Amino acid sequence: MFDRLKEAGLAEEINVEDYYKRYGPMVMRRCRRLLRDEELAQDAMQDTFVNLLKKKSQLKHRGPSSLLYRIATNVCLNKIRSMKRRPEDTDSALLARIASLEEPESPSIARLILIKLFGREPASTGTIAVLHLVDGLTLEQTAREVGFSVSGVRRRIRQLRVKLALMEGDAS
Amino acid sequence: MNDEQRIPDFFTEQDALGELPLDCDPAICTRLETEPQRSARLAELQDSNRRILADYPPEQMALEIKNRAERVIKKSRQQMALRLALAGIPAMILLVLAAIFLAPAIFDTGKPEETVLPPEITRVKGPARLFMHRKLATGDKQLKSGSPARPGDLIQISYLAGDANHGVIFSVDGRGQVSLHFPADESGSTTLEKKGLINLDFSYELDDAPDFERFFVVSSEDPIDVRKVLEAARNLGTELGTKISLPPGLQYKEFVLNKKQDQ
Numbered sequence: 001m002f003d004r005l006k007e008a009g010l011a012e013e014i015n016v017e018d019y020y021k022r023y024g025p026m027v028m029r030r031c032r033r034l035l036r037d038e039e040l041a042q043d044a045m046q047d048t049f050v051n052l053l054k055k056k057s058q059l060k061h062r063g064p065s066s067l068l069y070r071i072a073t074n075v076c077l078n079k080i081r082s083m084k085r086r087p088e089d090t091d092s093a094l095l096a097r098i099a100s101l102e103e104p105e106s107p108s109i110a111r112l113i114l115i116k117l118f119g120r121e122p123a124s125t126g127t128i129a130v131l132h133l134v135d136g137l138t139l140e141q142t143a144r145e146v147g148f149s150v151s152g153v154r155r156r157i158r159q160l161r162v163k164l165a166l167m168e169g170d171a172s
Numbered sequence: 173m174n175d176e177q178r179i180p181d182f183f184t185e186q187d188a189l190g191e192l193p194l195d196c197d198p199a200i201c202t203r204l205e206t207e208p209q210r211s212a213r214l215a216e217l218q219d220s221n222r223r224i225l226a227d228y229p230p231e232q233m234a235l236e237i238k239n240r241a242e243r244v245i246k247k248s249r250q251q252m253a254l255r256l257a258l259a260g261i262p263a264m265i266l267l268v269l270a271a272i273f274l275a276p277a278i279f280d281t282g283k284p285e286e287t288v289l290p291p292e293i294t295r296v297k298g299p300a301r302l303f304m305h306r307k308l309a310t311g312d313k314q315l316k317s318g319s320p321a322r323p324g325d326l327i328q329i330s331y332l333a334g335d336a337n338h339g340v341i342f343s344v345d346g347r348g349q350v351s352l353h354f355p356a357d358e359s360g361s362t363t364l365e366k367k368g369l370i371n372l373d374f375s376y377e378l379d380d381a382p383d384f385e386r387f388f389v390v391s392s393e394d395p396i397d398v399r400k401v402l403e404a405a406r407n408l409g410t411e412l413g414t415k416i417s418l419p420p421g422l423q424y425k426e427f428v429l430n431k432k433q434d435q
Contacts, residue, residue: 016234016237016238017230017231017233017234020230020233020234020237021225021230022189023189024224024225024228024230024233025217025220025221025224025225026185026188026189028224028228029181029185029220029224030181030185033181042228045228046233046236046237046240047240049237049241050237050240050241050244053237053241054241054244064191065185065186065189065191066186066191066193069182069185131182135180135181135182136178136180137180137182138197140197140356140357141180141197141200143356143374144193144195144197145182147374148374148377149351149353149356149372149374149376150352150356150357151342151351151352151353152351152374152376152377154351155349155351155379159379
């Protein structure tokens with residue numbers, strides 16, 4: 001069973017059940033908070049662990065909780081992007097706008113090569129924005145978490161704010 | 173947004189898992205350790221953990237996750253096979269050959285540059301100076317001032333302190349936007365390390381600003397007022413070659429990357 005996982009070298013070093021027992025609840029809470037929908041949250045939680053299997057090489061660089069939190073954020077942003085319902089509160093509305101500004105990540109060869117090259121996947125602007133604007137991490141804390149310089153994070157946030165402002169202008 | 177009263181969930185989750193990083197922000201770690209409600213908060217998370225694991229049992233979830241991962245792998249392989257089939261065998265052969273022989277060009281289409289890393293220099297005289305490396309498939313590639321670069325390039329910034337004890341590193345892009353690279357913020361220490369070539373502890377991603385990115389290291393024997401340096405930087409404008417007007421006693425070296433926009 002799960003021959004493809006082993007063949008792809010994805011399952012041998014990660015005991016999915018042990019990881020789930022330890023980190024599953026944290027991931028589920030994260031997905032619930034961002035998605036506000038139990039069914040979607042469970043779906044996102046499973047997707048998060050699937051992504052962890054694909055990104056296991058990054059585990060040696062950072063603690064699993066940190067990596068899983070970022071993966072879950074990104075997975076949820078992708079789901080929010082495809083949701084049709086209207087946001088119910090301020091945070092949800094902000095998340096929806098952040099999500100709409102980015103294209104979903106594609107599992108392209110180039111992207112996989114880049115991940116291989118740099119040892120860790122560069123955080124998306126969406127993930128950075130959620131950590132800072134929604135979760136309330138400071139610029140310094142966000143920079144430390146995603147491995148960017150403070151000025152790099154500040155610049156991305158600034159660019160995103162401009163896009164959000166333009167989007168609001170278009171909508172009004 | 174950054175409410176002083178509320179510790180972000182991200183940190184409380186890490187605290188509950190015992191995975192706060194060693195370099196944890198003291199402002200957060202101290203609050204986490206000393207807040208009176210800590211034990212209640214941890215108990216609440218443990219209670220939530222129990223409920224979630226009861227609602228979504230580990231054995232069943234692990235099975236579903238593995239099944240889902242298998243489907244993802246199968247699907248991505250099918251998509252890859254389909255793409256290759258559509259491209260045809262000749263194209264596939266060309267692709268393989270291109271991947272083998274032209275891989276570096278995928279990441280760097282600029283002029284060939286020396287790939288020699290700077291020599292181990294333990295002592296140089298004069299003001300601090302900058303070195304840049306682009307991260308590539310074949311390893312880090314040393315750049316010279318004037319080298320071409322593209323939006324999205326990841327640049328490692330390094331410096332040699334020389335005779336200087338203090339320094340400020342920043343860049344100005346083609347829009348005149350200033351980014352501070354060292355110290356991390358305007359109130360940080362400007363003390364330079366003097367043990368040879370020092371890498372800043374992050375890579376800098378070039379954005380889509382046009383024309384160029386000018387990097388500067390301003391150095392001195394004495395501590396530097398970062399705000400004054402940045403103020404001078406903001407007056408540089410968007411012209412390449414303009415001189416920066418610094419307070420007395422400060423010296424600077426510049427390193428330019430010429431931006432090529434993707435077509």
